[in-house]
Amino acid sequence: MKINPSGAINNPYQKTVKAQGAGQAAPQKTDKLEISKEAKDMLNSDKIDPARQAKVDALKHKVESGDYKVDAEETARKFYDFWTKQ
Numbered sequence: 001m002k003i004n005p006s007g008a009i010n011n012p013y014q015k016t017v018k019a020q021g022a023g024q025a026a027p028q029k030t031d032k033l034e035i036s037k038e039a040k041d042m043l044n045s046d047k048i049d050p051a052r053q054a055k056v057d058a059l060k061h062k063v064e065s066g067d068y069k070v071d072a073e074e075t076a077r078k079f080y081d082f083w084t085k086q
Helices: 012-024 037-044 050-065 072-084
Strands: none
Touching: none
């Protein structure tokens, strides 16, 4: 049986432990979000297109009165066209 002397022991894994500790001290990257000027303008714009507002009002009236009916075939066709045309 061999007994090592007390004092500094040549540990081959010591370099690995030191390297791992040094790697953790590096600052972590953070996420960054940038919003384009056009998107900011759209958010801050209070202008509503009158034609679009008229369409929205007409749809609201149809839904509230119960006259609005969903065409299932037309809806399915549009979904199909969207997902197959890429």
